[in-house]
Amino acid sequence: MNPAPMRLRLSWDDPGTGERKEPTLAVPIALGREFNQMPGEMNGHRVSRLTLNSLEVSRFHALIDMDAGGLVVIDQNSSNGTLINGQRQTRSVLGNGDSLQIGPYYISVTFAANPPASPPSGNSQIFFHPDTDLPDPRISHPAPLPPLASPAQPGGTAAFPPPAFQAQQVVVQDLHATGLRVDEVDYAAVGGGLGSFVWVDLLRIYGVKSSQIAALGMEPQPYARYKRLCMNSQIPLHERLRSNSDSCPDNIWGWPSYALREAGHDLLKGSLGTAFGYLWQVFAEPAFAQTYTPRAGNVFDAIDREAKRIGWEQMFRYASVRSIRKTEDGRYAIAYSRTSANQRDHAFLIARNVQLATGYAAIQFLPDLQAYREKTNDFKSVVNAYEEHNHVYEHLEKFGGTVMIRGRGIVASRIVQRIYEARAKNPNISLLHLMRSPKPQGNKFGRSQRAVENHYEFQPFNWPKATWGGELRIMLEKAAPEQRKRLLADWGGTTTADRQDWRRMVEEGIRQGWYQITFGEVERVERNPHSSGIERTVTYIQEKGLKGQIRLEADFIIDATGLDAKVKANPLLNDLVTHYKLPLHENGRIAVANNFELVEMRSPQGRMYAAGAMTLGGPYAAVDSFLGLQYAALCAVVDSLAAARAPGIHRLNFLSSFGQWLKWVANQAP
Known part of the structure; x- marks a missing residue:
């Protein structure tokens, strides 16, 4: 009888979406794109197969197999080779904690056989509070607001939305019968953020009256959450965004760009050198100049x-939108709550056409850090970069100390810069950057390859340039779902811009x-007293092989x-997808057509669209960028709604578009 096969936990961040994957598989393990020619068993054991779609x-x-020398990884004459701990090998002994590329x-x-003491690695979440839209680490899972009394029934306990919303098609008369407010419009933007804003902006430019548009959201400024996340992650108003300047959310024509406006402002102040420097950056990037990015305050x-x-x-x-349903007359019913200082009431909105742009649902939070918070109730020493955490830098600038960063990419690079700035006030600050594995080389596609330096992957823009509006965008639109997954993996996710x-x-x-x-898989995080009497966090990571643990202390x-x-x-x-059995991508995002329509939700009188991060895996790569939001709006309004002669929309030609641009320049209403 063969002994039980050894089991391995293989952990990686999906190169296309950043999602954490952690399957546990029995040895032998075959890794590849397809396995048509491979036997089902080796040495009496069934072969585990790990498909890597690239x-x-x-x-x-x-x-990965066992031999007389222990666990080994063997390259199968692959085209691009196998890297073990950053070194290309054809055959190598594999130890606990080693990394493969x-x-x-x-x-x-x-x-x-030696599982970590903490919960499995994978990401937990910090959810936004349903009333304040602020990150609330004490909310453990997403949940609809509890049933509340209806104003139409004083002292009653009627749940909202009403039972009529259990139907596949809601009868509009039933909504009026509740006694709650019911309004009707042609267009409704659900989310109220930047994605909603660019869609509404385009509708107005294309002739739709403001009385026929409703934007439902939690905060009156469309950039409110984005601004707050920028500020929390240490991008103040005077600092430059860590994203590109290919589009302007306030200007669908894209001219003048942020760089041109900033240059014009500096010219008026007599700063000729800096003004022409911005223009040179845009003209010569990325080959001869570093990437231009706009200042946050200018954007807002x-x-x-x-x-x-x-x-x-x-x-x-x-x-606070609670639920959306089709109506029996071919439109959409939106049930939402309206909260004031003293009471909460409810209402309905009936719309012909709906756009969903709800943004990110939560902040990713590592589960070992979540476990630490739950155990210690310490929300000061362990924070997320997207939470308000200025107290960290205030403490460091006054007393010094050690900071550990987990994760790498755009946000991590900004935190590094903030620590660098804090050291100008107090040089007794040290930074420990814990990454899960080395990154010896960047993503490749064809003859192109991203640069890597100090395990940061760089790209002149967050994605390859051609994904924004060139040949790669067209390639992704034409690709089948499985091909899209492969392309996104090859192109990689967002990276830090290549700035000197x-x-x-x-x-x-x-x-x-x-x-x-430093590199390693975290076993657990604890709080231990320091020799000075001040408590510090202690992170335990598994040393390579089976030698023991590494102990990392940080304030x-x-x-x-x-x-x-x-x-x-x-x-x-989740309610919408569950109720209408809408298809999702493997990454948990919603499936849309090339014009960003949710085809399964089409009604006789209207259509439903989506935009933003929820559509990643569909026809466009950089979905949560400024340009990605504008592109989704263009596809929905111009290619779909205008083509279908939706109410109030008037197609623009060269002259009418130029006229609308002149109104934009003069700051006149569309």
């Missing part, structure tokens, strides 16, 4: 101007010794692993 991965790329996949290997000021121009205040409705000042800070920190990068831990856009994390979207 053109950089060979059909049968590598095999196969194409764009960076996989950590953990012996399942420009959106304020456009919001006032199109009458956003008249269209916006404070609303950001790279210099990292190099300087490593050279001077105050910045250290603060900052989680920079990102945001969560999965449908199940959003009660509204």
